[in-house]
Amino acid sequence: MSVSDEFGFISSIQPQALFHGDKVVGIGDDAAIVGMDEGFESVVCVDTMVEGVHFNPDTMKPYDIGYKALAANISDIAAMGGIPLYYLVSISIPKAWPEEELLDIYKGMKALGDQYRMDLIGGDTTSGKSLVLSVFVIGKVEKGKRLLRSNATPGDLVFVSGTLGDSAAGLDVLLQGHSGWDELKRKHQNPAPQVELGRILTAFDRVALNDVSDGIASELMEIAEASHVDIVINKDTLPLSTSMVQYKEEKALKWALAGGEDFELVGTISAKDWSLLQKRCQDADIQITQIGEVTAIGKGQVFLKDEGQSVLMKKEGYNHFLKE
């Protein structure tokens, strides 16, 4: 097997067999063709990872870059209540990159993709000055079940899965070059998208949902704006991991609200459905926490309540157009 040229490389990453081989034309023609199951709609998204922005040689190995690029996209599918099915990969690689490392990127994607029985069905390869990896995912969701950001209404409860801020803490550990804190590093390098929770949520009537890529302050504002409501969250209820707080307690709140890249799901659900959702999550061993409520029809404002005081939150969180 040679990967010394573009075409050798493509044949070396081409899957030997496809999970959904009966429904697709994958790698090897001008474009892929995917059949869609009756009663479902396609859910599609693309997210890109750029050297120096999403990773650097100190923070992520090639395997992690692949893993996380696919995880970020699966997370967007999960936030729509969807099931991920296929992915396409556009990669721009510096000529000096060792072949071994290039294949490791694909190993990272395959490790996660296989967990969800996802097929790699196409992509594009170019050379470039720095590594840029775009992953495009196609999934499906039952017609009428999609979980839109515009679904929140006053009286709903606000919930979030897992814990918040671990990825930002892990990034700090990696940038500082500390040893240990492996769980925080793992949360940064190999985040777990919450597909199962997204699927559980599709069983409920009216759920607004977003995944945490930029930070919950920003994601909640997107829900509040799309739904024309105001939201209050309680500082004391934010789920923080013990290791994140132990690592740097003074940064914990900032990382939880605006660190980003947790790839947890944050959303709203009717108060009457909350106990059933809690039960379903308990049965599936998924951590879920109520962190606030939708208070009123409004302008899309989000408030943080701390010891009785409500403070208006700014659209903090990761913003690609902000200067450092």
Ligand SMILES: Nc1ncnc2c1ncn2[C@@H]1O[C@H](COP(=O)(O)OP(=O)(O)O)[C@@H](O)[C@H]1O
């Ligand atoms: N350059 C672009 N061209 C067209 N649509 C875009 C572009 N960038 C982002 N979008 C769309 O804007 C919305 C928000 O994007 P983004 O903040 O990246 O979402 P997410 O945080 O869910 O990945 C999405 O619907 C996305 O498809």
Ligand SMILES: Cc1ncc(C[n+]2csc(CCOP(=O)(O)OP(=O)(O)O)c2C)c(N)n1
């Ligand atoms: C070296 C390095 N510096 C900073 C970060 C933090 N960071 C980079 S992008 C980002 C936000 C999420 O990425 P984005 O492309 O905005 O994802 P999307 O919202 O489109 O899903 C964060 C928190 C990082 N991961 N690595």
Ligand SMILES: [Mg+2]
């Ligand atoms: Mg995006």
Ligand SMILES: [Mg+2]
């Ligand atoms: Mg995203």
Ligand SMILES: [Mg+2]
């Ligand atoms: Mg973003």
